[in-house]
Amino acid sequence: MLKINIKGTNMELTEAIKNYVNEKIGSLEKYYEGILEARVDVGVTSKHHQKGTIYRAEVNLEVPQKGVLRAEATRDDLYLAINEVKNDLQIQIKKFKEKMRGY
Numbered sequence: 001m002l003k004i005n006i007k008g009t010n011m012e013l014t015e016a017i018k019n020y021v022n023e024k025i026g027s028l029e030k031y032y033e034g035i036l037e038a039r040v041d042v043g044v045t046s047k048h049h050q051k052g053t054i055y056r057a058e059v060n061l062e063v064p065q066k067g068v069l070r071a072e073a074t075r076d077d078l079y080l081a082i083n084e085v086k087n088d089l090q091i092q093i094k095k096f097k098e099k100m101r102g103y
Contacts, residue, residue, distance in 0.1 A: 009043025057081035
């Protein structure tokens with residue numbers, strides 16, 4: 001079972017956000033069952049932007065034999081940032097598995 005730690009930066013973590021992160025990041029386990037832990041940081045960037053709020057999602061996956069797979073995204077919609085990070089990690093996991101098969 002993948003352990004997911006979620007941290008909110010400059011924002012409150014609602015149940016909806018926690019559930020969404022657990023659903024999206026938890027789904028990465030089907031691509032590689034060896035993931036030990038996912039550290040997720042979602043929040044509002046502290047940089048001052050001209051147009052509205054900018055959200056940031058960062059995920060560090062602890063993977064045996066590899067160390068850490070990391071992805072980060074900033075968007076004007078938190079859910080889009082989480083999706084982008086999930087898609088990026090999915091690609092990284094597939095590349096990692098291909099390398100593993102190559103040995």
